[in-house]
Amino acid sequence: MAVTASRIASAPALDVERVRRDFPILERSVNGRPLVYLDSAASAQRPLPVLRAVEYYETHTHANVHRGVHALSQAATEAYEGARERVRRFINAQSTREIIFVRGTTEGINLVAQAYARPRLGPGDEILITGLEHHANIVPWQMVRDQTGCTLKVAPINRRGEVELDRFLSLLSPRTRVVAIAHVSNALGTILPVKRMIDAAHAHGAVVLVDGAQAIPHSSVDVRALGCDFYAFSGHKLYGPTGIGVLYGREELLATMPPWQGGGDMIRTVSFEETTYNELPWKFEAGTPNISGVVGLAAAMDYVESLGLEAIAAHEQRLLEHATRELERIPGIEIIGTAPHKAAVLSFTMQGVHPHDLGTILDAEGVAVRTGHHCAMPVMTFFDIPATARASFGCYSTEAEVASLAAALRKAREVFT
Numbered sequence: 001m002a003v004t005a006s007r008i009a010s011a012p013a014l015d016v017e018r019v020r021r022d023f024p025i026l027e028r029s030v031n032g033r034p035l036v037y038l039d040s041a042a043s044a045q046r047p048l049p050v051l052r053a054v055e056y057y058e059t060h061t062h063a064n065v066h067r068g069v070h071a072l073s074q075a076a077t078e079a080y081e082g083a084r085e086r087v088r089r090f091i092n093a094q095s096t097r098e099i100i101f102v103r104g105t106t107e108g109i110n111l112v113a114q115a116y117a118r119p120r121l122g123p124g125d126e127i128l129i130t131g132l133e134h135h136a137n138i139v140p141w142q143m144v145r146d147q148t149g150c151t152l153k154v155a156p157i158n159r160r161g162e163v164e165l166d167r168f169l170s171l172l173s174p175r176t177r178v179v180a181i182a183h184v185s186n187a188l189g190t191i192l193p194v195k196r197m198i199d200a201a202h203a204h205g206a207v208v209l210v211d212g213a214q215a216i217p218h219s220s221v222d223v224r225a226l227g228c229d230f231y232a233f234s235g236h237k238l239y240g241p242t243g244i245g246v247l248y249g250r251e252e253l254l255a256t257m258p259p260w261q262g263g264g265d266m267i268r269t270v271s272f273e274e275t276t277y278n279e280l281p282w283k284f285e286a287g288t289p290n291i292s293g294v295v296g297l298a299a300a301m302d303y304v305e306s307l308g309l310e311a312i313a314a315h316e317q318r319l320l321e322h323a324t325r326e327l328e329r330i331p332g333i334e335i336i337g338t339a340p341h342k343a344a345v346l347s348f349t350m351q352g353v354h355p356h357d358l359g360t361i362l363d364a365e366g367v368a369v370r371t372g373h374h375c376a377m378p379v380m381t382f383f384d385i386p387a388t389a390r391a392s393f394g395c396y397s398t399e400a401e402v403a404s405l406a407a408a409l410r411k412a413r414e415v416f417t
């Protein structure tokens with residue numbers, strides 16, 4: 001998904017002012033200043049079509065799914081299963097049986113850890129991750145390590161914030177059973193060469209999970225072209241609701257995995273002696289699901305496709321390059337994460353100013369950035385810093401907002417030096 005100069009030039013332009021009118025929240029002010037929302041990597045804002053789809057569902061269609069012959073239950077089931085087909089098309093999966101609705105990326109990864117890795121792995125087996133993973137792609141594997149006695153290996157990163165590919169490749173062996181890698185780093189913005197990593201892992205017989213939380217809003221993802229075995233992402237980073245996400249899994253693998261939660265909807269028959277399980281994908285969806293979240297997610301996919309993912313990616317790439325140039329001109333700023341292929345994330349520190357203080361000053365100016373370790377503490381340890389400030393961009397971000405960020409940073413520098 002690396003965005004090349006020629007792809008930026010040839011992508012259709014995004015009418016950002018028109019796009020912004022779809023996001024009512026962007027009109028509000030914060031601390032008496034117009035809101036400058038530069039925290040889309042934490043959670044993107046929702047456009048009117050998503051808000052309206054959820055409202056329409058709640059006011060016209062809501063009932064439980066798969067459970068009633070009455071009209072509303074059937075309409076809710078149609079909306080829910082229709083959304084599954086929408087997701088299948090969005091990521092080009094082979095079948096809707098491969099689309100499992102979960103709460104988000106975190107739950108998707110935990111599902112694979114507990115239902116794929118835990119029953120299969122033991123001492124001598126290895127899981128390989130990288131040094132730039134979000135905690136959601138570290139902790140579930142540590143839990144599996146502690147449960148099974150397998151070994152967890154980590155491919156290191158370099159000072160630009162890239163995975164050292166040679167080291168990654170040399171850590172692969174016939175003992176590697178699972179490889180779990182981010183598609184895009186949330187703390188550094190690095191785009192990983194996942195296709196190459198997946199092919200290499202497969203050559204050693206490993207199964208590959210891709211954490212797509214930060215990639216899905218910035219590029220079109222084709223799970224079959226990537227060849228990954230599992231791909232997890234969250235709706236709320238794709239302009240959809242919170243509490244809903246997707247785990248894609250290859251049907252062949254999902255079919256052999258035991259359910260990971262028991263309850264309603266995931267069963268075919270239950271007696272006190274034994275239970276038989278439902279077929280895919282419902283085997284992995286125990287209990288009443290987040291139906292309105294699913295409806296909102298499908299609307300979000302319609303929305304980003306109506307703008308065009310290429311156009312969004314090119315817009316964000318231009319903005320990232322512009323913001324990088326602007327911040328580099330401010331004395332004392334150090335950009336953390338300088339890989340040549342990055343997406344929509346700009347992490348930085350300011351000499352002599354703790355990122356939390358920086359965040360507070362920016363907030364007083366109406367500028368929302370995330371400060372902290374970004375749920376990637378090993379990345380902070382690697383760079384020997386406690387935290388960074390992180391500006392992140394979405395389809396509605398503008399050069400004027402980058403100017404507000406730069407002005408607020410200059411002000412912070414004056415206050416602290």
Ligand code: C6P
Pocket residue numbers: 041042043103104105106107134136137182184185186187211213214234370374375
């Ligand atoms: N990163 C950020 O500010 P959930 O919370 O399940 O929707 O997503 C978890 C997750 C997993 N992987 C990556 C690469 C992520 O960026 C995230 C979420 C947010 O960077 C909140 S910590």
